[in-house]
Amino acid sequence: MAKRSQNGSTGSPSRAKSRESQKSQTNLPELIIVTFAEDMEQAKEYETLLEANGIPATIKEQGGESADTDGIAVMVPEDYLDEAHVVIESQDAYDDFYDFALEDEDEDEGDFDSELFEDDF
Helix, strand or coil: CCCECCCCCECCHHHHHHHHHHHHHHHCCCEEEEEEECCHHHHHHHHHHHHHCCCCCEEEEECCCCHHHCEEEEEEEHHHHHHHHHHHHHHHHHHHHHHHHHHHHHHHHHHHHHHHCCCCC
């Protein structure tokens, strides 16, 4: 009959620890790159945005020989990948709209100012 250790398992303590570490490794979700950020500030913004929407996110700096692997990867668990794409694309679309609106407003202000100082004598 095998003796039970303090944690309730049979066998050697090192074998029990080995099984526990295997369990913890299998419970970790596989992380998938959802987007690349241009800099750390943008990566942190994406991470904050995703986490605010209930999506766990991780930042990992990439570095390699090819240009395709340079940058900062924003990664999420595979189960959240589709949702993360939607959140990021929605935010990017909002940012583009906001930038366009401000750009358009700046152009209109330039025309308005020039009309004030035109003299038709």
